[in-house]
Amino acid sequence: MPELPEVETVVRTLAPHVQGSRIRGAEVLRASAVHPLSLPLDSLPGLGITGVRRRGKLILLDLAPAAEAAMAGSLPSILAVHLRMTGRLLPRPAGMAPGPYTRWLLDLEKPDGTPRRLFFDDTRAFGTVFAATPDLLMQWEFWRSLGPEPLELKPAAFDRQLSGRRAIKAALLDQKVVAGVGNIYADEALHRAGIDPRRPVAELGPAERRRLLAALKDVLALAIDQCGSSIRDYRDADGNAGAFQNSFAVYGRAGESCRTCGKPLSGCRVAGRATVFCPRCQR
DNA sequence: TCCTCCCTGTTC
């Protein structure tokens, strides 16, 4: 389940494959994989990929028209890809046939003229792609309300993002609060900060908020260093698994012993998500 | 603010 560290790793491994390439063709094999507000992928051929970035859990390909192209204003300038649970971006040789879970693909021409093919494969079919102009992107509520990047967040700003009486874990999972945190890193950060995931946000004092932000940054940075976490499906653009799953303090470890205090870890549900925490270390 | 649904492979 790609979250911020996994998406960051995909961006880093994908960039050398696609940056500077020109899009020569696009094919959609499953219409629901294209966001309803997206421009048709038919509008992509002719555009060059000038950059590969991340915003929250979104992979962003920056697009630029060829120098001679008119009407550039109506062409997409960004291709936003959300991997959701099982999405993968896979650089492959030109002409390779799509697999059973290929949802869309791009035919690319590298700067040296080599043809390549970029597959978007997604078994669960939750992932989406959104081709947009900057104006259109702002019509996408999810994009417009996306919260700040946690790794660049200052304590005062984090504090302003936190409000309401819901559980702190529910707040961390809300992409409007911070962008890019999912079930794994919410649980891991809360354990590292020693905070019970069910605690109401309003109950957290200034010291706890500072501790939580620091823990979140630590966990995300460590996971990026390990190229993310691979539970089952996640792979980077080179097909490699991450390694941070070997360092999980709590995620997926309900009933096992806490690595800090030895007490058995508890499981519960918060915000409809499986949640694991240590009843002794997290208060 | 919380719940259900979407989707499919894996596990029990």
Added chain:
DNA sequence: GAACAGGGAGGA
């Protein structure tokens, strides 16, 4: 053959 995994959309 059902429960489960879960981010986000949409409705209660």
